[in-house]
Amino acid sequence: MALIEMRDVTKKYRRASTALRGINLMVNQGEFVYLVGPSGAGKSSFIKLLYREEEVTSGQLKVGNVDLTKIKRRNIPKLRRSIGVVFQDFKLLPTKTVYENVAFAMQVIGSRRRDIKKRVPEVLELVGLKHKQRSFPNQLSGGEQQRVAIARAIVNNPKLLIADEPTGNLDPEISMEIMKVLERINLQGTTVIMATHNSQIVNQLRHRVVAIEDGRIVRDEEKGEYGYHD
């Protein structure tokens, strides 16, 4: 079943800057997709359209059952709850512990205390960080901080997990460990879309590769290669 449907999607910013031109793409539930391409190709714009950080200029975009070109402002928070997002720079709350950072994502959507107490340890276990739940972000390595960010992104059971350069600040060995966590989450049924410049990872852990250049999809391969030299 299609989770993401893009038809002839164009994204223009003001000042006549065009980031995406006529994108057609279907992503099924449960897929793992790498989004690759040079800087400025449109990867971040693509990702921002999915969680409605940016609006489509023309064309059609559906995520799950939601038509993002028609979504009402008041329904955007609900959409964002069905999507987990992980960034290169983690974006953790520095004054909260690991446990509290993850629990907070459930509190803001009004989850019951009982459910939070049950679910937070589960996801911390899944990302391999249960033993660090009382630590603060600045007491953790980069890899550990990214695991917390991933735990937070999936704690509300999103259908889609978006990762924008999740290994951008991590060394190769730690990056591989983060990838294993993302793959584990994917195997549990969550669709993963990951923008990356990490050729080693793309070539070693094979998944679908969608390459964007100058706002257009130039390649779409099952178990593809990275294909660039940067």
Ligand code: ADP
């Ligand atoms: P990537 O993530 O692949 O580096 P982006 O989606 O960030 O690419 O950028 C694609 C194009 O859109 C670039 O030409 C960039 O300058 C432009 N762009 C991105 N964000 C904005 C913005 N907020 N305002 C104007 N132009 C933008």
